[in-house]
Amino acid sequence: MGNALQKTIQQLKSDNREFFHMALSVDCVIFGFDDNELKVLLIKSDLEEFHDEWSLLGDLVMPNENLDSASYRVLKDRTGLDDVFLEQVYTFGDVNRHPAGRVITTAWYSLINIKDHQLSLAHNELHWHPVNEISTLAFDHKKILDTCLKQLQSKIDEHPIVFNLLPEKFSLRELQSLYESIHGTKLDRRNFRKKFFLMDWLIDVNELEQDVPHRPGKLYRFNADRFSDGKKENVQEAQLH
Structure with missing residues (x-):
């Protein structure tokens, strides 16, 4: 039936x-x-x-x-x-x-x-x-x-995906400019830098910017190792490119 x-x-x-x-x-x-x-x-x-x-x-x-x-x-x-x-x-x-x-x-x-x-x-x-x-x-x-x-x-505040938009080495000025362009608002320079240093997302490469119209800033790269253990989702997102 x-x-x-x-x-x-x-x-x-x-x-x-x-x-x-x-x-x-x-x-x-x-x-x-x-x-x-x-x-x-x-x-x-x-x-x-x-x-x-x-x-x-x-x-x-x-x-x-x-x-x-x-x-x-x-x-x-x-x-x-x-x-x-x-x-x-x-x-x-x-x-x-x-x-x-x-x-x-x-x-x-x-x-x-x-x-x-x-x-x-x-x-x-x-x-x-x-x-x-x-x-x-x-x-x-x-x-x-x-x-x-x-x-x-x-x-972008919880997942390190923005680094796909940046070159391998970048300044904190570039990083802050990127966040400001995504959020469409100005960010406090001191608080922004403090936040990133506390998150341990950056590695100082001991180099300075070259050929810039302002005082050269330090260069950093993304700390991929920070997301290599037990954070599969973040690792994938950190490697969009």
Whole structure:
């Protein structure tokens, strides 16, 4: 009797046609840090409805593709990058978020050192943009960007992920400037430095900055060994690149 109540896959699809005609996509929010500004990688939209508007890097998920595979494909195809860690943040499914129909997208974000990653520009309209200068984007990409930024802001005080945005050696001035650009606010210099020395996240490399317009400051590097024992999650996050 139980078998009589069971549906075949064909019956399921026939009874729910509208549910099997939705598309999935991925959008990648790639953060970088340059000229004391937090930046995000954007591309000009190729849809007529969003003519001359900027958008995040994204694409539809192929029928035979996993979500994470799709995100890395997008990144590789558009930038040539294949050695960065992408973290899934949130899924956006507003009914009218895409003009072509129902498209549900999953957002991923990553942090890279701009100077260490030479982008292979497959499109001449791919550029880094200061996050604080972005007011609108195509689709609902401003909402996606803001969500990923909030995720970043919520993690940087407890997880050492910001070091992926910096060169191997950096000054405390650079580090504070990075935190200020992410939080969008000025931080007290003395309290900021005290906090980092207490956390033991930094190692003094006994070198000074070179060719800077101000008094050279000491250089530091990230203390990766600090997260090598019993903190698997932090180790992964500390090695996003």
